[in-house]
Amino acid sequence: MTSPLRILTVFGTRPEAIKLFPLVHALEADPRFDARVCVSGQHRGMLDQVLAISGITPHHDLAVMQPDQTLDELTARLVTGLGRVMDAEKPDWVVVQGDTATAMAGALAAYYRKIRVAHVEAGLRSHNIYHPWPEEVNRKIIGAIAALHCAPTTVSRDALLAENVPPETVHVTGNTVIDALHWITAKIAADPSLAGGxxxxxxxxxxxxxxxxxxxxxxxxxxxxxxxxxxxxxxxxxxxxxxxxxxxxxxxxxxxxxxxxxxxxxxxxxxxxxxxxxxxxxxxxxxxxxxxxxxxxxxxxxxxxxxxxxxxxxxxxxxxxxxxxxxxxxxxxxxxxxxxxxxxxxxxxxxxxAHNPFGDGKSAGRICDLLAG
Ligand SMILES: CC(=O)N[C@@H]1[C@@H](OP(=O)(O)OP(=O)(O)OC[C@H]2O[C@@H](n3ccc(=O)[nH]c3=O)[C@H](O)[C@@H]2O)O[C@H](CO)[C@@H](O)[C@@H]1O
Missing domain, CATH: 3.40.50.2000 (Glycogen Phosphorylase B;)
Structure with missing residues (x-):
């Protein structure tokens, strides 16, 4: 039997954690993978709440936030910190989500090591680099690096194809936020006190x-x-x-x-x-x-x-x-x-x-199959 693929999932903010916990759950449950998790701590308190409810204990926690730090300092700290984790973990894939500084720096550090990057929620574009700033450029940088682009919809797929991203690397998976919502809704149904406040x-x-x-x-x-x-x-x-x-x-x-x-x-x-x-x-x-x-x-x-x-x-x-x-x-x-x-x-x-275009709650499974190739 071939050894499982080592997947390092990297995130740092609440929105990323919400959108990636369903994928981490799916990777952990799938024998094709050895699932590893690194958090940057870009949103400390709000990130930790999501980790706790979803039952994820990161293997690495960089705690990068410092008072009044500039975007340069944050980015530098992220690239060096995440690079060190990648040197220790030697993953087959690095998974990033969305458009944060953590995601961009994770993709860059992986690229420097020639590790394949999978981008979850790929292809969102406002076509204005200052709206939202700096997220629009973060996503474009990740788009230039990723070997697998998991586009939530055909609109985001088409945005990537219009930028000449190789079509065989772009797949419409739906958005994992719907997987997350289904999971939390079932959890609350089983234990209403979780949302009793x-x-x-x-x-x-x-x-x-x-x-x-x-x-x-x-x-x-x-x-x-x-x-x-x-x-x-x-x-x-x-x-x-x-x-x-x-x-x-x-x-x-x-x-x-x-x-x-x-x-x-x-x-x-x-x-x-x-x-x-x-x-x-x-x-x-x-x-x-x-x-x-x-x-x-x-x-x-x-x-x-x-x-x-x-x-x-x-x-x-x-x-x-x-x-x-x-x-x-x-x-x-x-x-x-x-x-x-x-x-x-x-x-x-x-x-x-109206119909919901963002997914059917089965995105994480599709992304696992794409990672497994
Ligand atoms: C340009 C842009 O669109 N950027 C997005 C933006 O993300 P966002 O706008 O989705 O972020 P939030 O509004 O914080 O919501 C996140 C989720 O948090 C939950 N939530 C909300 C309020 C609350 O009291 N308790 C909660 O639990 C709720 O489920 C919600 O979906 O910034 C991220 C980088 O920070 C980007 O990566 C992301 O692309």
Whole structure:
């Protein structure tokens, strides 16, 4: 028997951890592989929560974050740290996800050692290198290096083919975020206490239409955040509406929201939720207002309309399928679009019923087969 392929999965932030734990589970369960995991610790607390719930104990933890470190320092620390891990592990493949500094540095360190790179969630493009910055260039660098591109949809596959990526290396696998959502939903069904922390809010807001809000994107800092706060304040003035808003830890988000929304009875500003509680919020919400990438993919899988508070999205599939709508960061537009969904049943049903283009929950298995060749 040939020895199992050694796969080193590298990640460092909450979104990467959510989107990679289903693949790590699948690799661990598959005798074709020897699954190894390295985390960079780019998002410390939020990363560790996902590791705990998904039962993953990394073999390596670089703890790269330092106070006030520049992007240069972070990148240098990541490339050297991840390179050292690769020298020790000697993997057959390095797996990275998405577009973070960790993913880009992991791909680069692997390339320097001529180790094959598999890119999960490949081919997302906004076609603007400063929106989102620096993620758009991170993904392009990874795209130039990877030997296997796992594109979530045909749109992302086509973006890679348009960049002359060799077609035989590009495969449509679906997005592993749907695998993750199915897994956590089943886990909560087996043990509801995992997501029991919202019970008090559920009771307080019984009978109201719940709007879930998240916002954290850098390009919305400043005026965008103020407009989002204003829109939430106006929507919450309705008697039939309650807002549940896990507020990102970034002070650019927190200071604005505390000032504008503090003390409003039907706005619950709460701490960031762990993943089971966030899945619970998605299932409670009538609609989501967000600038998050992952939420644009998850909410449609549960039939929840999403209003995307950004000017552009690298996930046009949801907009094309009718499950998401780009509303930008103009308070009048956000309020008008949210009220249309609240007041026009047909408009709501059209978005809530739309088909979810991001996957069927079986992406991790497909990626394992591709890695095994
Ligand atoms: C440009 C762009 O689109 N970049 C994306 C962005 O990722 P994102 O926008 O998806 O990140 P978040 O909004 O943090 O959501 C992540 C998941 O976290 C869960 N969640 C959320 C709130 C909460 O209170 N508790 C939770 O558990 C929820 O399931 C959600 O899907 O940045 C990443 C690099 O940081 C990129 O790699 C990624 O491409």
């Amino acid at each position: 919202l019970a008090e809010l559920e009771a307080r807001f019984a009978g109201k239409r719940i709007i879930g809000v998240t916002t954290h994107r850098r390009e919305n800092f400043g005026g965008g955040m103020e407009a989002i706060a204003e829109a939430v304040r106006r929507l919450a003035a309705r008697d039939d509406v309650a807002v549940i808003f896990p507020v990102h830890l970034n002070p650019n988000v927190r200071a604005v929201m505390d000032g504008a929304l503090g003390g409003i009875a039907n706005v619950a500003m709460i701490e960031p939720l762990d993943y089971p509680h966030f899945a619970r919020l998605l299932s409670l919400a009538d609609l989501m207002l967000t600038d998050s990438g992952g939420v644009q993919e998850e909410a449609p899988a549960l039939g929840k309309p999403v209003l995307v508070m950004r000017e552009t999205t690298e996930r046009p599939e949801g907009v094309d399928a009718g499950t998401a709508k780009l509303v930008g960061t103009d308070a009048d537009v956000i309020v008008a679009e949210a009220e249309r969904l609240l007041d026009d049943r047909a408009a709501y049903d059209a978005m809530a019923r």
